[in-house]
Amino acid sequence: MLDLFTPYKLKNLELKNRVVMPPMCQYSVPAKDGIATEWHYLHYVSRAVGGAGLIIIEMTDVEPDGRITDYDLGLWSDEQIAPLARIVDACHSYGAKVGIQIAHAGRKAEDAPVPVAPSPLAFSDQSKTPRELTTEEVKGLVEKFRLAVRRAVQAGFDTIELHGAHGYLIHQFHSPLTNRRMDEYGQELTRFGVEVIRAAKAEMPSDMPLILRISAQEYVDGGYGIADAIAFSRVYRDAGVDLFHVSSGGEGPIGGSGRPGTHVGYQVPLARKLKEALDVPVIAVGRLDDAALANAVIGNEDAALVAVGRGMLKDAYWTLAAAKILNKNAEVPKQYEFGFALRK
Numbered sequence: 001m002l003d004l005f006t007p008y009k010l011k012n013l014e015l016k017n018r019v020v021m022p023p024m025c026q027y028s029v030p031a032k033d034g035i036a037t038e039w040h041y042l043h044y045v046s047r048a049v050g051g052a053g054l055i056i057i058e059m060t061d062v063e064p065d066g067r068i069t070d071y072d073l074g075l076w077s078d079e080q081i082a083p084l085a086r087i088v089d090a091c092h093s094y095g096a097k098v099g100i101q102i103a104h105a106g107r108k109a110e111d112a113p114v115p116v117a118p119s120p121l122a123f124s125d126q127s128k129t130p131r132e133l134t135t136e137e138v139k140g141l142v143e144k145f146r147l148a149v150r151r152a153v154q155a156g157f158d159t160i161e162l163h164g165a166h167g168y169l170i171h172q173f174h175s176p177l178t179n180r181r182m183d184e185y186g187q188e189l190t191r192f193g194v195e196v197i198r199a200a201k202a203e204m205p206s207d208m209p210l211i212l213r214i215s216a217q218e219y220v221d222g223g224y225g226i227a228d229a230i231a232f233s234r235v236y237r238d239a240g241v242d243l244f245h246v247s248s249g250g251e252g253p254i255g256g257s258g259r260p261g262t263h264v265g266y267q268v269p270l271a272r273k274l275k276e277a278l279d280v281p282v283i284a285v286g287r288l289d290d291a292a293l294a295n296a297v298i299g300n301e302d303a304a305l306v307a308v309g310r311g312m313l314k315d316a317y318w319t320l321a322a323a324k325i326l327n328k329n330a331e332v333p334k335q336y337e338f339g340f341a342l343r344k
Contacts, residue, residue, distance in 0.1 A: 004295040005328040008053070008304060010243060010281060012207040013159050015053035015097055015305075016331065018298050019319045022245070022285055022307035023058045023101040023161065023213075027071045034064065034074025036083040044087050047312055048096035051319030051330050054305065055091055056161055056211075057084065057100040059168075060152075062144040065112035066104035066169070075102065075148040085155040092156075095331055099211065100155075102148050102200070103163035104141065106130065106172045118173050118192075119180040135183045138192060141169070146199035153203055160200055161211035164193055164236070166250030171215055174232050175251055177223060190232050194239040201240040209242035211283070216270040217248040219260055226270055230277045237278055245283040245307065246271035264293055272302040283307050291322035 008015045021044075030037045040057075047055055060073040067074065074080055088098045107117035107130040116137070117130035133141070149160055164170035172178040173185060173192040185191050193212075200210055214236075216229040233244060248267055249260050260266065267286035275282045284303035288294045289311030297306050311318045320340045323330035332340045 002298050002301065003328065004291070004298050004306065004326065005323060005330060006298070010304075011209045012205070013054075013097060013209050016095055017051070017053040017319065018305045019051070019053045019294070019322070020283055020285075020305050020307040021047050021052045021055040021312050022283075022309045023056045023163075024309055024313065025058045025068060025072055027069055029071055031073060032070050034061070034067070034072070034076065035080050036073055036087060040073070040083075041087050041090065044098075045090045045094070046316040048091035048094040049333060050312075050315075050317035051323065051332075052096050052312070053319075054159075055096050055098050057087070057098065057157075059101050059103045059105075059163055060148070062102065062104050062141070062148040065109055065115070066106075066144075067112075068105045068108060068110055070111045075100075075151045076144065078151065081151050081155045084152075084157075088156045088158075094333075097158040098156075099159040099161050100152050100157050101161040101163050101213065102145060102152065104145075104169040106167075106169035107178070108167055117169070118178060118185065121178055121180070123167065132181070135185065138185050139195075142192070142195045142199050145196045146203055149200040150203040153205070153208075159209050159211055160204060161213055161245060162196060162200060163213050165213040165215040165245075165247045167215070168250075170196060171251060175218065175224065177218065177220065177251060190235045193232075193236055197236060197239040197241060210240055211243045211245055212236055212241040213245035213247060215248045215250055216246050216267070216274060218251050219249045220251060223251065226273050229270075230274055233274060233280075234278055237280055241280075243281050243283065243304070244271075244274055244278075245285065246274055246303075247285055264288065264290060265297070268297055268302050275303065281305075285309065289318075291325040294322065295326055
């Protein structure tokens with residue numbers, strides 16, 4: 001029977017356990033030029049020491065004005081490669097594999113003088129109205145995603161995640177709420193995502209898996225639901241996505257057509273439905289900080305991997321603590337063995 005500490009393999013990605021640290025922006029003030037800082041190094045490497053199987057570096061953007069804020073990471077320049085490679089190498093030395101989330105915030109780029117988007121629709125009444133991208137600019141952004149993935153591969157990452165969730169640019173293109181275009185990128189809502197996926201795959205080794213994070217449900221009036229998410233994810237799977245990271249929401253103020261759950265594991269049913277419909281591996285995420293619950297998600301085969309976000313922000317050693325709670329074997333650093341001694 002599978003559990004949280006069963007190893008996992010997808011293509012050439014071999015993980016020692018099923019625990020994922022999901023991407024969480026650090027908004028680290030010294031990172032105004034998009035370059036990872038000492039904070040990022042300590043933040044991620046400590047989670048590798050703490051036993052996580054896969055660490056996904058936070059949303060890292062393809063151009064400066066594609067960031068949520070000016071204090072987010074980027075991969076639009078070669079000078080940004082080495083600091084990330086240093087983090088990857090250190091995490092590897094402690095047994096963790098490392099991915100990175102490549103993205104563009106689109107209309108949610110708060111610090112961009114004028115954000116860009118598929119259509120000139122503001123995120124909220126307090127947000128800037130974005131400028132609609134021209135067709136040629138959309139094609140140019142596909143190329144920027146390609147180059148960012150190329151740099152990520154050069155930095156030594158084990159896997160790439162594209163951010164197609166939470167109301168950011170790929171999500172904005174495949175959502176009818178935010179894409180009102182009349183060109184080919186409006187007539188075929190998945191076109192931009194498919195082109196980005198194919199561009200990414202062209203830069204990645206053939207045995208490196210590609211992850212796509214999606215919002216499987218929109219919580220606004222007229223928003224799409226899981227059936228629609230399955231439909232566009234099928235297109236993305238066929239374009240080259242190997243693993244889906246299943247989240248929800250983020251596209252606009254909460255409306256009357258549904259609200260995100262507040263109970264633990266509220267997104268797990270979405271992950272399971274997508275997994276079963278498309279026969280693809282998925283990462284479950286969302287209030288899965290309890291070790292027994294995270295273990296049950298794997299044991300019940302709801303998902304291949306479990307992402308623990310807030311739990312790892314509170315405790316860099318969440319994975320080692322979970323192993324002790326579940327009475328499972330884990331690779332505890334020699335220096336910490338007394339603190340995490342397992343029952344025999």
